[in-house]
Amino acid sequence: MNLLLQEIIGWLGYLQRNEVRLQLLLLAVVFLGHRALRGRLTRRFPLAGRPEAVIPVLLSLLSLSLGLGGLPYGLVLLGLLLYLGWLGLGGLHLLLGRFIQPEPMRLLETRLIRPAYLLVSVLLVIRVFDNPQDLAIIPIGEWFGSEVNLGSLLLSVVIVYVLAMGTGPPAQALAWLVQRSVGISNGSRRALALMIRYLAVAIGIVWALDHVGFNRTAILAVAGGLSVGLGFGIKEVFSNFVSGLWLLFEGSVRPGEVLFIDGDPCEVLSLGLRAAVLWRDRDNAELVIPNQTFFTTTTVTYTGSDTLRRSQVLVGAAYRHDPAEVIALLEATARRLPRVLDKPAPKGLLLRYGDSSIDYALRFWIANPMDNVSICSEVQAGIWQAFRERGIEIPFPQQVQYRVEGPPKG
Amino acid sequence: MVSLGGCQTDRTRPVLRLLGGTLYIAVGVSQDDIDFELQKEVRQRTAELQATFRALQPKVRLQVQVFAEQSLRNELRIRNRTGLSPDLLLVNQATARELASDRLISTVTVPAVVLDQLDTGSVQRVRRQDGSLIGIPVELQPQVACFDRRRIKRSPANLDELLAFSAKGMEVGFSLDAMNLAWTLGPLGAINAVSDLLAGKPATPMTRESLNGWLLWLRQADGQQHVTVFPSETELLKALIGGSLDWIPCRSINITRLRSRLGSHLGVAALPSGPFGEASPITRERVLSFGVNSSPEQRQLALALARFAVSPLHQRDLVLRNNYVLPVNLEIAPPVQSSSVVAAMVEGRDQSLRSATTRLDQGSSESQREGWQALLTRYLFDDLSQKEALEGLISLLSGGRQR
Numbered sequence: 172m173n174l175l176l177q178e179i180i181g182w183l184g185y186l187q188r189n190e191v192r193l194q195l196l197l198l199a200v201v202f203l204g205h206r207a208l209r210g211r212l213t214r215r216f217p218l219a220g221r222p223e224a225v226i227p228v229l230l231s232l233l234s235l236s237l238g239l240g241g242l243p244y245g246l247v248l249l250g251l252l253l254y255l256g257w258l259g260l261g262g263l264h265l266l267l268g269r270f271i272q273p274e275p276m277r278l279l280e281t282r283l284i285r286p287a288y289l290l291v292s293v294l295l296v297i298r299v300f301d302n303p304q305d306l307a308i309i310p311i312g313e314w315f316g317s318e319v320n321l322g323s324l325l326l327s328v329v330i331v332y333v334l335a336m337g338t339g340p341p342a343q344a345l346a347w348l349v350q351r352s353v354g355i356s357n358g359s360r361r362a363l364a365l366m367i368r369y370l371a372v373a374i375g376i377v378w379a380l381d382h383v384g385f386n387r388t389a390i391l392a393v394a395g396g397l398s399v400g401l402g403f404g405i406k407e408v409f410s411n412f413v414s415g416l417w418l419l420f421e422g423s424v425r426p427g428e429v430l431f432i433d434g435d436p437c438e439v440l441s442l443g444l445r446a447a448v449l450w451r452d453r454d455n456a457e458l459v460i461p462n463q464t465f466f467t468t469t470t471v472t473y474t475g476s477d478t479l480r481r482s483q484v485l486v487g488a489a490y491r492h493d494p495a496e497v498i499a500l501l502e503a504t505a506r507r508l509p510r511v512l513d514k515p516a517p518k519g520l521l522l523r524y525g526d527s528s529i530d531y532a533l534r535f536w537i538a539n540p541m542d543n544v545s546i547c548s549e550v551q552a553g554i555w556q557a558f559r560e561r562g563i564e565i566p567f568p569q570q571v572q573y574r575v576e577g578p579p580k581g
Numbered sequence: 582m583v584s585l586g587g588c589q590t591d592r593t594r595p596v597l598r599l600l601g602g603t604l605y606i607a608v609g610v611s612q613d614d615i616d617f618e619l620q621k622e623v624r625q626r627t628a629e630l631q632a633t634f635r636a637l638q639p640k641v642r643l644q645v646q647v648f649a650e651q652s653l654r655n656e657l658r659i660r661n662r663t664g665l666s667p668d669l670l671l672v673n674q675a676t677a678r679e680l681a682s683d684r685l686i687s688t689v690t691v692p693a694v695v696l697d698q699l700d701t702g703s704v705q706r707v708r709r710q711d712g713s714l715i716g717i718p719v720e721l722q723p724q725v726a727c728f729d730r731r732r733i734k735r736s737p738a739n740l741d742e743l744l745a746f747s748a749k750g751m752e753v754g755f756s757l758d759a760m761n762l763a764w765t766l767g768p769l770g771a772i773n774a775v776s777d778l779l780a781g782k783p784a785t786p787m788t789r790e791s792l793n794g795w796l797l798w799l800r801q802a803d804g805q806q807h808v809t810v811f812p813s814e815t816e817l818l819k820a821l822i823g824g825s826l827d828w829i830p831c832r833s834i835n836i837t838r839l840r841s842r843l844g845s846h847l848g849v850a851a852l853p854s855g856p857f858g859e860a861s862p863i864t865r866e867r868v869l870s871f872g873v874n875s876s877p878e879q880r881q882l883a884l885a886l887a888r889f890a891v892s893p894l895h896q897r898d899l900v901l902r903n904n905y906v907l908p909v910n911l912e913i914a915p916p917v918q919s920s921s922v923v924a925a926m927v928e929g930r931d932q933s934l935r936s937a938t939t940r941l942d943q944g945s946s947e948s949q950r951e952g953w954q955a956l957l958t959r960y961l962f963d964d965l966s967q968k969e970a971l972e973g974l975i976s977l978l979s980g981g982r983q984r
């Protein structure tokens with residue numbers, strides 16, 4: 172580690188050279204000075220207010236001038252290239268934005284594209300000040316009985332990071348291909364994509380450990396010790412992780428599944444290493460539920476074998492109406508609604524003779540369990556309309572209040 | 582152009598003034614040889630040089646960067662444009678010559694009093710027509726035979742013995758790299774043929790006959806069960822350390838690495854002779870060349886360091902520290918009586934001076950040397966017939982005259 176620090180501090184020695192100092196000074200003037208001058212110059216020269224035009228032009232002119240003067244100009248040129256590259260990221264954003272949704276695009280940019288650009292820029296700067304290959308083999312310590320060097324560690328971290336962050340779209344594409352060829356459900360496709368991702372990251376980690384040169388026996392020994400620690404210290408985390416993997420394989424809690432949580436249907440958005448994220452339609456809330464909850468408690472799902480849900484609304488009709496007529500009307504009303512499935516057919520039932528009405532139930536099937544509330548609303552509104560047209564009364568208990576004058580007579 | 586010595590002004594007497602700052606030194610090594618071990622050795626040697634040089638210039642700091650010699654030209658093109666070129670380059674003499682012809686390094690003038698101390702042949706090879714130097718020769722790295730004493734008592738004295746030992750089970754390794762295989766040209770009578778072709782002379786029947794004999798011997802050797810060819814010397818070193826080889830030709834500088842692993846089991850001897858004469862190894866001459874972007878103070882420091890590097894003090898240090906290189910300073914006599922390794926190195930250097938292999942080093946281009954290796958690889962893998970290999974070799978070496 173000291174060697175690395177010495178090497179980096181050693182770069183300061185280049186400041187002994189006037190040509191290097193001059194180039195760095197020019198870069199600082201262009202990048203910092205344009206802001207100061209922008210306000211004054213913009214009124215007379217509108218283009219001066221646009222750094223994306225001013226900076227490249229200034230740096231190009233300075234490079235050219237230095238080159239013509241027989242002076243080194245590479246650092247100014249490097250500054251220009253890096254700035255143009257940064258501007259190019261904006262163009263890339265516009266280009267990819269045509270094909271990718273805003274949220275995935277944001278993730279792609281913040282997690283992959285910009286970090287990759289930053290890494291390339293740093294390597295380019297190191298490339299001119301030092302020899303990256305030379306730096307790569309600087310040892311930074313002895314871990315797990317092996318001497319680890321900077322290059323292999325950095326490469327391993329980058330590979331694992333790229334696998335963790337960048338395997339999402341390829342994994343989804345692969346899962347989509349499997350779905351197209353084998354015909355698995357959407358939930359299975361999402362689960363498969365997640366498992367492909369986990370697999371890629373796991374292989375990446377194993378490769379990284381191997382590439383760095385960790386002693387496998389030492390890793391096994393550490394893993395043994397860690398397992399004891401896991402048993403006591405972070406068993407909840409580990410339990411959630413194992414539960415998550417188990418649930419994925421089992422298929423009961425997969426992204427896209429609809430579960431009943433506290434009486435509300437919720438859609439599983441993602442199944443993470445620690446917790447599952449569910450979306451509740453009722454109030455647009457996201458529920459973060461530890462994986463082991465699903466592992467140890469009963470789970471009600473509407474998407475286990477199919478996505479159909481049988482729903483029901485209750486209604487009362489006055490005693491004077493013929494129950495057969497009411498039941499037929501209820502069934503006809505449900506059949507008219509587009510989001511109620513024809514098969515299985517809606518079924519009207521006489522439930523009981525209540526205090527002020529005969530109580531009926533209308534049972535019908537819907538395709539998407541998450542639409543239950545809105546379809547029930549449509550059905551009930553349809554019943555009210557149909558009863559009104561046919562003169563069927565929906566009775567309700569009435570309360571008569573009497574005012575008592577004075578205290579009761581004894 | 583810069584001046585190394587002289588007593589005219591205070592500015593040109595760096596050894597008398599205390600200078601300070603960082604001095605960047607680029608060390609060129611073969612692309613195939615770059616690994617952590619080598620980097621460690623290079624840093625170790627630089628640290629030693631810094632420690633002794635600080636006796637003269639206490640405020641100096643040396644920062645070393647290791648590059649493949651093959652890529653140095655591109656590296657310097659980039660670095661010279663940024664103003665970040667190294668102050669000094671420790672490279673092979675042939676590389677320094679190429680860099681100088683591309684004006685990627687500065688030439689120097691050195692006072693006769695300094696040059697008179699140095700090996701005349703080495704100085705001659707770095708001198709330009711205008712009298713300036715492309716660098717200052719600092720050390721010689723001859724080629725010798727390295728072997729594992731646990732497996733063989735002594736190194737074979739000639740090529741027949743080499744094959745005989747191999748037939749009895751001695752594992753022999755060769756590198757097909759032109760610089761490493763050149764030692765076989767002399768014993769097999771092909772050295773003059775190669776030298777003539779590189780010099781632009783036409784191929785005569787005798788040239789063909791001698792090259793044909795050399796190729797035949799290579800195939801015969803390769804056909805032996807216990808002879809293995811490798812792409813680079815690094816592979817040979819690893820195999821000798823790992824115990825899968827018992828005898829290899831090796832560059833003297835690599836003895837450090839072998840010694841650290843094999844200890845007293847490492848044997849070092851001169852390379853075997855043959856029916857046509859002695860071995861014809863190439864002694865690598867390392868020179869210190871000067872970068873083009875140094876500040877005045879860095880340049881003075883670089884000059885001071887270069888002068889220090891060829892001083893008897895440091896040259897003696899090179900030998901005494903077991904760095905396994907030979908000094909270029911004539912005042913330092915290598916201790917051949919007390920060390921068999923040094924004796925083998927001196928013999929290797931003398932062999933290289935006697936034979937015409939220096940032309941192979943200086944008269945061949947990088948592409949020719951790469952072509953040589955590719956051609957021999959195809960030949961030994963039976964991808965080329967004897968005749969095709971011969972014609973290919975003649976054509977390849979004849980191309981040298983266009984350089």
